[in-house]
Amino acid sequence: MATTSLQLQPASGHGWLTGFVNMIDKEYGSWWRTRRALYHFIMWLLIINGFLLLVGFDAGRQNPWAAVDDLIEVFFRVGGLFATIGVIVATQNTVLAERELGTAEWVLSKPVTREAFLLSKLLVNGLSFIGLAVLIPSVAFFLQTLFATYLQPDIDAFLLGAAFHIQQLLFYLALTMALGTFFNSRGAVSGMAIGLVFAGLILPNFFPWLWDYTPWQLPSLAYFAAVGRALPDGTAPVVILTGLYTLLLVLLAFWRFNREEF
Amino acid sequence: MTDAPVIRTQNLTKTYKNVRALRSLDLEVPRNSIFGFLGPNGAGKTTTIKLLLGLVRPTAGTAEVFGHDIVGDTIDVRRRIGYLPQEPRYYEHLTARETLRFTARFFYQGPAPAIERRVAETLELVGLSDRADRPVKGFSSGERQRLGIGQAQVSNPDLLILDEPAASLDPMGRRDVLAIMERLRERATVFYSTHILDDVQRVSDTVAILNRGELIARAPIEELLVGSEGVAYSVVLRGEAAEARSRVANQPWVSEIHASTENGRTEWLVRVTDTEAAEAQLLRVILADERVNVAAFGRRTYELEEVFMNLVEENGNGDD
Structure with a gap:
């Protein structure tokens, strides 16, 4: 009986996600069974909450509610910009290095689909990064505002703001991964993705209509939502379009990676 | 299946x-x-x-x-x-x-x-x-x-x-x-x-x-x-081998004999068309002549390296 229970059971998965669970476990391990998560934990607390500490240390002295709004604006606009650049830098190598070093070739000689390979990276990198660069700094942010102003932001409003922020991060993560399937240079991958971030800070000043069709408005939406302001009329199209762009980038990465020869 | x-x-x-x-x-x-x-x-x-x-x-x-x-x-x-x-x-x-x-x-x-x-x-x-x-x-x-x-x-x-x-x-x-x-x-x-x-x-x-x-x-x-030229047997002889050679050459299963002499030893490479017949009879046909002694006898094989080099050189070296 005991012997029977220890018989190896062949993997039964079929279809486009064959090998996905094993890849998820491996990607999870690359964050959470190494020091990578710890480094990000410390780094994002220092960068985001450390920066807030610098600008908002005495924020609560005159008008506490205005101070909370200011801190939220810094959190989503400045911290958001850091996190966006961070997600690009942290994941620029995710696909590229595996293509270069030959680990992708080795893994893909096993029964695993290329979609499972990419999707596991997208999910684990996305969730790990969001956890470490959004959720934990958000909790720390609540504590900071409490100590600085003796007030707490409205949690529902803040969560809605965080959702916009997360959507922006997922867009840039998908973009970075898609670029990683096309290009063989880290400079090209991170340069294009970071270039798009900075283009979003400049171009809409000259072409305001771009706000309505790009993810560039998301940091403002995150701030408006988090402080409880009414969202602009064009919010829904921006959210829907950004979701579509993200999906298209993932599909583009699948398409390109399926044509990759090792 | x-x-x-x-x-x-x-x-x-x-x-x-x-x-x-x-x-x-x-x-x-x-x-x-x-x-x-x-x-x-x-x-x-x-x-x-x-x-x-x-x-x-x-x-x-x-x-x-x-x-x-x-x-x-x-x-x-x-x-x-x-x-x-x-x-x-x-x-x-x-x-x-x-x-x-x-x-x-x-x-x-x-x-x-x-x-x-x-x-x-x-x-x-x-x-x-x-x-x-x-x-x-x-x-x-x-x-x-x-x-x-x-x-x-x-x-x-x-x-x-x-x-x-x-x-x-x-x-x-x-x-x-x-x-x-x-x-x-x-x-x-x-x-x-x-x-x-x-x-x-x-x-x-x-x-x-x-x-x-x-x-x-x-x-x-x-x-x-065995090589691309078919089965062959190598025979090293001492003594007067001319008559033995003509008797071997007359066997229906022998296709060709290459002979070389060095230091009083004669070496034959006997190519055959019927391996079974050759293994049963070749040595007997040679030793029927009492003036000949067989110093060595064996089926000729090549080292893989030899075969490999021959084939690659025949087809042009693959190194780019």
Whole structure:
């Protein structure tokens, strides 16, 4: 009986996600069974909450509610910009290095689909990064505002703001991964993705209509939502379009990676 | 069904931009064979292996592994293959045990203790038990190769594809690899590429030679070692051999005799058309003449290296 229970059971998965669970476990391990998560934990607390500490240390002295709004604006606009650049830098190598070093070739000689390979990276990198660069700094942010102003932001409003922020991060993560399937240079991958971030800070000043069709408005939406302001009329199209762009980038990465020869 | 070849390629062709890496390869690999795949650098061996694994796509032609199409059913193909790349690359932060566990979980869904047992057996088999929990980044090239062999066979594959499996191993490591291959022959097919012709001669039953992307020979190893000119016997004689020679030449199963004399010894190379008749009668026909003594007698075979070099040179050197 005991012997029977220890018989190896062949993997039964079929279809486009064959090998996905094993890849998820491996990607999870690359964050959470190494020091990578710890480094990000410390780094994002220092960068985001450390920066807030610098600008908002005495924020609560005159008008506490205005101070909370200011801190939220810094959190989503400045911290958001850091996190966006961070997600690009942290994941620029995710696909590229595996293509270069030959680990992708080795893994893909096993029964695993290329979609499972990419999707596991997208999910684990996305969730790990969001956890470490959004959720934990958000909790720390609540504590900071409490100590600085003796007030707490409205949690529902803040969560809605965080959702916009997360959507922006997922867009840039998908973009970075898609670029990683096309290009063989880290400079090209991170340069294009970071270039798009900075283009979003400049171009809409000259072409305001771009706000309505790009993810560039998301940091403002995150701030408006988090402080409880009414969202602009064009919010829904921006959210829907950004979701579509993200999906298209993932599909583009699948398409390109399926044509990759090792 | 069981006699169907494990690998069957038809007109399999791969072109990279303007370079034809593989030209119309027609190949059949018999079940439970140790199939040596030889060729100079750039001959197309690795390209063939990568085509079988779905890592590159064919420009033309088709191939099947266990009856599964290499393009349409690539996952089913890979489920039955253990593959050792030419230069194995692993996740450097993983230990040897974690690497094997990661590999095994593509093939087995559980239970976890059974997977752990399989991993431990594999570590033992490849001699890495004492380094099992060290990160791969500290491994020597020989240890990496051993781990490569381990990960290739942790799933008990029906087909083991090894690309230069002994290239970076010391003689002891090579011996171990050959022993593993021989052990696997009973239940699996081994398809491997190599430059080490001694190893091929020692363990392979069938050999294919590729040059400039073209298959120039495919035969059981014994047949290949006989040479392309047919079966011949080498006879070294002392004494007056002229009459014996004419008697041998008159035998209906003798096609040709080459004779050379040196230091009073005569050496014949007798080519025959009927091996059985030659082995039964050749020595008797010679010794019928009492003026002749036979100092040495044997079937002429070639070293694989000789055959390989001859074939490659006849077809143009494959080195680019």
